[in-house]
Amino acid sequence: MQDFEFLRPASVDEALQYSRAHPEARLLAGGQSLLAAMRLGLSAPTHLIDLQDIPGLQDIRREGDLLHLGAMVTHARIAASAVVRGFCPMLADLAAGIADAQIRAVGTIGGALANNDPAACWPAGMLALDARFVTDRRTIPADTFFTGLYATALQPGEMLLAVRIPRPDAAHYRKQEQMASRFALVGVAVARFGTGEPSTVRVAITGLGNGVQRWPGAEQRLSAHWSAAQLDGLAWSASAALGDLHASAAYRAHLAQVLCRRCVAVLPAASAVATPEPAASRPSPFRALAMRLEQFLQTLSRSLTR
Numbered sequence: 001m002q003d004f005e006f007l008r009p010a011s012v013d014e015a016l017q018y019s020r021a022h023p024e025a026r027l028l029a030g031g032q033s034l035l036a037a038m039r040l041g042l043s044a045p046t047h048l049i050d051l052q053d054i055p056g057l058q059d060i061r062r063e064g065d066l067l068h069l070g071a072m073v074t075h076a077r078i079a080a081s082a083v084v085r086g087f088c089p090m091l092a093d094l095a096a097g098i099a100d101a102q103i104r105a106v107g108t109i110g111g112a113l114a115n116n117d118p119a120a121c122w123p124a125g126m127l128a129l130d131a132r133f134v135t136d137r138r139t140i141p142a143d144t145f146f147t148g149l150y151a152t153a154l155q156p157g158e159m160l161l162a163v164r165i166p167r168p169d170a171a172h173y174r175k176q177e178q179m180a181s182r183f184a185l186v187g188v189a190v191a192r193f194g195t196g197e198p199s200t201v202r203v204a205i206t207g208l209g210n211g212v213q214r215w216p217g218a219e220q221r222l223s224a225h226w227s228a229a230q231l232d233g234l235a236w237s238a239s240a241a242l243g244d245l246h247a248s249a250a251y252r253a254h255l256a257q258v259l260c261r262r263c264v265a266v267l268p269a270a271s272a273v274a275t276p277e278p279a280a281s282r283p284s285p286f287r288a289l290a291m292r293l294e295q296f297l298q299t300l301s302r303s304l305t306r
């Protein structure tokens with residue numbers, strides 16, 4: 001790791017001033033991707049601008065039909081939040097399925113989205129839910145935020161402040177995990193807006209190798225009629241996926257279809273008015289206790305580092 005200077009601003013303005021003054025600086029969220037990249041010599045910032053003391057970036061709140069998640073909200077807090085679960089259980093379940101407890105305790109939704117790892121779960125969830133990305137200069141729709149492998153529409157020095165997520169009538173995320181890391185070999189998020197037919201259905205796939213993508217063929221069929229059978233005969237092309245040592249392109253393409261079908265199968269029929277919480281997604285008492293403990297330890301560790 002090369003030497004760097006550590007900066008700990010207390011406001012967004014101060015962080016942006018540091019960014020402008022040091023063009024080779026990088027924003028630091030939980031460090032779960034950035035510090036690994038620095039250790040591998042893939043990134044050598046002159047300064048790290050730590051965002052953890054900035055008020056407001058850790059907010060979770062309802063804003064009418066939108067859910068506001070500050071960029072520094074950790075996966076663990078999202079998994080344990082009753083506000084999040086009440087708004088859209090898929091978000092809490094997705095967060096609970098990320099990596100392990102240590103990574104969930106410090107990894108953030110903002111860091112994960114700005115990093116846009118091609119196997120990460122959040123990009124699929126946010127693209128399916130048509131989230132809006134609020135930065136210090138503009139609001140970016142999900143369809144234009146993710147621009148490729150580890151690439152987003154964020155400009156140098158632009159800071160992601162929050163994501164605002166519309167409330168779906170039904171949504172689900174399924175992934176086939178890469179066994180060692182729990183990153184997605186392939187992960188599929190399906191969200192339905194509207195309860196009648198036709199409705200608006202968005203399908204987003206992560207893990208195919210080129211960055212998160214929507215699946216227009218599946219969206220058209222499911223928007224017309226909400227049924228897993230609508231996916232019969234529809235396949236993701238293996239030429240639109242990449243293979244590596246973990247899985248071939250053909251296997252990944254196959255998983256895209258299977259996981260999409262499973263998402264549709266667990267969600268309520270199109271005539272249902274509300275989004276019932278699927279029994280399988282409700283945390284067991286043990287899991288709920290573990291999540292509360294995780295949250296407590298995180299708060300404790302933050303106060304000790306202050």
Ligand SMILES: Cc1cc2nc3c(=O)[nH]c(=O)nc-3n(C[C@H](O)[C@H](O)[C@H](O)COP(=O)(O)OP(=O)(O)OC[C@H]3O[C@@H](n4cnc5c(N)ncnc54)[C@H](O)[C@@H]3O)c2cc1C
Binds near residue numbers: 106122
């Ligand atoms: C072993 C392992 C397993 C994982 N498994 C999963 C998984 O199953 N699913 C999944 O989705 N993710 C997974 N992750 C990713 C993890 O969830 C982290 O969220 C992700 O690594 C980003 O880390 P971070 O939030 O600490 O951000 P950092 O590492 O601090 O930052 C990441 C990048 O985002 C930039 N950045 C951070 N905050 C902002 C901001 N507010 N505005 C603009 N740019 C910003 C940084 O400059 C940096 O370039 C895994 C990570 C590891 C190490």
